[in-house]
Amino acid sequence: MKTFNIPIIYRSPLISAIKERRKQQDRMKKDFLPTMLDFGPVQVLLARHFGFCYGVENAIEISFRALDENPGKRIFLLSEMIHNPHVNQDLRQRGIRFIMDTAGKQLIPWDTFRPDDIIIIPAFGTTLEIEEQLQARGVTPLRYNTTCPFVERVWNKAEAIGKKDYTVIVHGKPGHEETRATFSHSRAHAPTVVVRNLKEAQQLTAFIRGTEPPGRFYEIFKGQYSNGFDVEKDLQRVGVVNQTTMLATETQSIADHIKEVMTEVYGLSPANAFDRFADTRDTLCYATNDNQSAILGMLRENADLAIVVGGYNSSNTSHLVELCEQQLPTYFISSEEKMLSRHEILHWNYHTQQELHSSGFLPEKEPLRIMLTSGASCPDALVEGVLRKLLAFYGLEDKIDEMVKHYTRQNEGTAK
Numbered sequence: 001m002k003t004f005n006i007p008i009i010y011r012s013p014l015i016s017a018i019k020e021r022r023k024q025q026d027r028m029k030k031d032f033l034p035t036m037l038d039f040g041p042v043q044v045l046l047a048r049h050f051g052f053c054y055g056v057e058n059a060i061e062i063s064f065r066a067l068d069e070n071p072g073k074r075i076f077l078l079s080e081m082i083h084n085p086h087v088n089q090d091l092r093q094r095g096i097r098f099i100m101d102t103a104g105k106q107l108i109p110w111d112t113f114r115p116d117d118i119i120i121i122p123a124f125g126t127t128l129e130i131e132e133q134l135q136a137r138g139v140t141p142l143r144y145n146t147t148c149p150f151v152e153r154v155w156n157k158a159e160a161i162g163k164k165d166y167t168v169i170v171h172g173k174p175g176h177e178e179t180r181a182t183f184s185h186s187r188a189h190a191p192t193v194v195v196r197n198l199k200e201a202q203q204l205t206a207f208i209r210g211t212e213p214p215g216r217f218y219e220i221f222k223g224q225y226s227n228g229f230d231v232e233k234d235l236q237r238v239g240v241v242n243q244t245t246m247l248a249t250e251t252q253s254i255a256d257h258i259k260e261v262m263t264e265v266y267g268l269s270p271a272n273a274f275d276r277f278a279d280t281r282d283t284l285c286y287a288t289n290d291n292q293s294a295i296l297g298m299l300r301e302n303a304d305l306a307i308v309v310g311g312y313n314s315s316n317t318s319h320l321v322e323l324c325e326q327q328l329p330t331y332f333i334s335s336e337e338k339m340l341s342r343h344e345i346l347h348w349n350y351h352t353q354q355e356l357h358s359s360g361f362l363p364e365k366e367p368l369r370i371m372l373t374s375g376a377s378c379p380d381a382l383v384e385g386v387l388r389k390l391l392a393f394y395g396l397e398d399k400i401d402e403m404v405k406h407y408t409r410q411n412e413g414t415a416k
């Protein structure tokens with residue numbers, strides 16, 4: 001896979017060395033068990049896959065290039081480039097301004113833009129309507145376009161099935177930048193409706209079965225369907241695509257459920273199921289699949305708690321938390337600063353969208369075993385920061401440098 005030029009401040013020598021070691025040992029990515037880092041009284045299980053994905057590295061490289069190539073110009077990002085506050089803050093400090101917030105609220109009015117402004121499209125992509133807004137002001141929006149190719153793949157899939165007269169069902173969070181962009185691209189080619197979760201998919205299939213009056217569709221899915229959506233006509237042939245970072249198991253259940261209902265309602269057989277249900281497979285990206293599989297691999301081990309590092313508004317990170325918390329106490333933090341002491345921690349509850357203050361997050365036992373991972377938009381340097389602070393609580397911080405040397409030696413030995 002292509003490598004990117006990422007500022008060194010986002011890298012971690014230890015984590016780079018560990019990832020390189022695991023890559024050398026498992027080039028086909030078949031082993032999802034975590035890496036055990038044994039520091040004596042503290043043992044850390046580091047997930048097999050985590051941290052910056054292809055799309056995030058691509059977006060960071062292009063954004064920093066836009067800064068280098070355009071000294072003196074006004075440079076804007078349509079919204080947060082990725083869902084990581086540290087990376088976004090770095091870009092702000094280098095002079096980039098954000099046109100919208102994550103929810104799509106306009107922070108800088110369109111009529112203030114000039115043709116020589118530089119506008120960067122974030123990794124989530126953007127809507128056709130916003131591209132038109134920029135073009136109308138003479139700005140070339142695609143010059144610094146960091147839309148992830150895996151997001152574009154979803155748009156292409158939606159377009160392809162739309163052209164075959166299927167309606168597109170998008171499994172995603174309706175307010176998320178990526179889902180808003182996917183909805184916009186999809187509805188240009190096909191009737192489109194967004195379902196947030198399995199419950200909404202089940203509400204939708206009630207209309208396929210005809211057990212709900214059609215008028216209810218427009219109330220339940222308000223703001224989530226394309227203009228002119230005809231619930232009686234447009235649910236006869238459907239296909240499912242997703243926001244790339246959804247929970248894989250939920251995406252699968254939604255596709256299975258809708259296919260089952262279509263099969264039942266239209267008396268389909270395996271031979272003709274695709275007449276009514278498009279074969280999209282799932283459109284999650286490789287990083288979502290790898291990171292979620294790595295969590296499942298890690299959860300095969302025992303531990304006392306899990307720490308997941310990432311931006312609080314990061315969809316892919318919240319799904320890693322969701323998986324971990326089914327099995328053990330899990331703390332979702334944005335950086336090591338949230339670990340206030342050996343006893344106190346500030347952590348995000350994504351269900352209630354609140355930051356909580358908890359005590360006694362590190363149980364008094366030896367060895368203490370901690371699972372550690374991060375989302376696809378989280379720099380490895382932040383994960384190393386968390387690791388260093390955890391070890392410092394136990395007077396073990398010097399062990400990190402020994403660990404770096406150990407992995408570097410191993411990697412060099414393999415390379416010879």
Ligand code: SF4
Nearest residue numbers: 053055148150244285
């Ligand atoms: S999580 Fe997947 S779709 Fe999103 S930026 Fe990363 S590689 Fe692209």
